[in-house]
Amino acid sequence: MYGRPPTPSDPRIPNLPRETAPPAAETTALGSIERSPLTVLHLLVVGLCAVGFAMDFVEIALGNGMAAIFSAPPHSLKGATLSWLLSSVYVGAIAGAPLAGWLADRFGPRKTLTWTVAALAVTSLLAGLSPTSGTLSLARLLSGCALGAYPPLMMAYLTDILPQRRRGALIFTVCAIAYLAPPAALFALRSLTADPVAGVEGWRWLFLAAAAMCAASWGVSLLAPEAPHWLDARGRRSEVLAVGARFANSRDLGSPARKRDARAGVADGHDAKPALTSVARPVSPVRFLVLCLVYFLIPWAGVAFPLLTGPILLARHINLSDTLFYVALATFGPALGALAGGGVIDRMGRRPMMAACVVVMALSTLVFFSVPGFVPMAASIIVFGVGSALYLPALTTYSAELFAPAVRGRATSIAWAANRVGAALSPALLLPLIQAGRSSLVLAILGLTLIANLIAIAATGLKDRKTPGTGAAPENA
Numbered sequence: 001m002y003g004r005p006p007t008p009s010d011p012r013i014p015n016l017p018r019e020t021a022p023p024a025a026e027t028t029a030l031g032s033i034e035r036s037p038l039t040v041l042h043l044l045v046v047g048l049c050a051v052g053f054a055m056d057f058v059e060i061a062l063g064n065g066m067a068a069i070f071s072a073p074p075h076s077l078k079g080a081t082l083s084w085l086l087s088s089v090y091v092g093a094i095a096g097a098p099l100a101g102w103l104a105d106r107f108g109p110r111k112t113l114t115w116t117v118a119a120l121a122v123t124s125l126l127a128g129l130s131p132t133s134g135t136l137s138l139a140r141l142l143s144g145c146a147l148g149a150y151p152p153l154m155m156a157y158l159t160d161i162l163p164q165r166r167r168g169a170l171i172f173t174v175c176a177i178a179y180l181a182p183p184a185a186l187f188a189l190r191s192l193t194a195d196p197v198a199g200v201e202g203w204r205w206l207f208l209a210a211a212a213m214c215a216a217s218w219g220v221s222l223l224a225p226e227a228p229h230w231l232d233a234r235g236r237r238s239e240v241l242a243v244g245a246r247f248a249n250s251r252d253l254g255s256p257a258r259k260r261d262a263r264a265g266v267a268d269g270h271d272a273k274p275a276l277t278s279v280a281r282p283v284s285p286v287r288f289l290v291l292c293l294v295y296f297l298i299p300w301a302g303v304a305f306p307l308l309t310g311p312i313l314l315a316r317h318i319n320l321s322d323t324l325f326y327v328a329l330a331t332f333g334p335a336l337g338a339l340a341g342g343g344v345i346d347r348m349g350r351r352p353m354m355a356a357c358v359v360v361m362a363l364s365t366l367v368f369f370s371v372p373g374f375v376p377m378a379a380s381i382i383v384f385g386v387g388s389a390l391y392l393p394a395l396t397t398y399s400a401e402l403f404a405p406a407v408r409g410r411a412t413s414i415a416w417a418a419n420r421v422g423a424a425l426s427p428a429l430l431l432p433l434i435q436a437g438r439s440s441l442v443l444a445i446l447g448l449t450l451i452a453n454l455i456a457i458a459a460t461g462l463k464d465r466k467t468p469g470t471g472a473a474p475e476n477a
Contacts, residue, residue, distance in 0.1 A: 033244055036248075040251045041225070042162065055120060056151060057178050059120070059143055060147065079435075085137045086431065087427050087428045089144035091424045096147070100149030103115070109153055109226070121214035125208065154174075159400040175389065179389055192205055288411070290459050301362075302388045305384060312434055315437065353391075360383060430445065
């Protein structure tokens with residue numbers, strides 16, 4: 001299903017030596033981890049990633065809020081200055097994602113995630129203390145380096161370490177928890193903007209709070225285990241056994257019988273043979289490039305629409321307080337979407353879910369631009385958020401499952417960098433059109449990019465795997 005097998009003259013993405021199967025002891029340990037019941041250690045990993053991902057979303061949501069705040073008096077930024085402030089975080093992500101992917105493949109996904117969260121703590125502190133819009137843009141640029149790295153690394157780490165049968169549901173649980181943070185942050189931003197504490201602007205308090213949460217997350221992340229399949233791919237067999245022992249000894253949240261089966265390498269009627277996630281067929285360069293195109297196209301709607309909501313509403317002569325209410329309301333959609341998606345992601349193909357989400361986002365965009373009134377605008381914003389929330393984890397889970405653990409961080413981070421390129425370009429090109437009153441042209445651009453994204457999803461020709469993590473093509477798309 002991937003075409004002809006690779007040859008020395010036919011390079012594949014990523015172009016690394018093929019690995020060998022692990023010895024029997026490590027195979028049993030990997031199988032136990034793949035088929036482990038849900039344990040307290042899994043909850044530690046899920047909670048840790050949820051907090052880190054929540055801070056990632058808060059930083060992005062604050063950018064949406066600042067789009068409205070810095071478009072209104074007393075700041076009233078215009079043109080390139082405002083576009084740079086909004087785009088700088090995504091520009092930083094373009095450089096940060098590939099670098100972090102290389103570090104993850106070199107030093108481990110979990111270790112690189114701890115570095116990423118520590119860096120975000122520092123840059124968020126700098127943003128909160130920035131004296132001018134120029135220094136704020138620089139701080140956001142540096143934050144982008146960490147923000148761009150976190151989502152693909154988190155997905156690579158969770159794909160490696162979570163039980164196979166619960167992987168999709170647990171990843172969507174992480175996303176659902178993280179999606180609850182932006183509404184809280186933006187409603188707090190609205191309140192603090194209307195009634196500043198100690199004379200300090202509300203957005204500064206939010207950045208300082210994010211810095212404190214990232215610092216706490218960094219401390220807890222030191223307790224999490226490293227990705228076992230990555231350890232195996234690096235030849236660190238004793239550490240694979242140690243991670244397997246940690247999961248085996250962690251308190252099972254299910255029945256005692258399920259834990260005994262997991263320790264024996266048996267669960268749900270399956271034998272002890274695990275998916276050899278360190279042995280994967282490479283993905284062809286053409287399909288990898290198409291996957292990067294999918295990543296590049298989606299932020300033209302998925303990022304641009306929420307980011308431009310504030311300026312669009314201000315252009316419709318809606319006051320700043322009500323505009324911030326709309327912006328905050330939009331963030332409830334992702335939480336609702338992730339909660340709904342967790343129940344179906346492991347039964348529904350990744351690509352069908354992605355395609356359905358694109359259709360939902362397209363219809364919501366059309367309603368927002370075409371139908372006036374509070375109810376249709378609010379409903380379209382929330383429904384768009386649901387579609388966007390389901391699309392992103394489905395895409396990142398899908399792409400993470402395509403690659404072998406030894407190269408997963410690098411490959412998914414390169415694809416994510418393409419996403420950040422689209423996220424950086426979209427506000428820079430679309431915001432001037434909004435300010436010039438050319439909303440119909442913006443609607444046309446968003447619609448065309450969503451249609452192109454739908455075509456690119458179909459053009460991948462890749463199917464969802466029945467056995468995630470093997471590197472073989474999925475079967476149920």
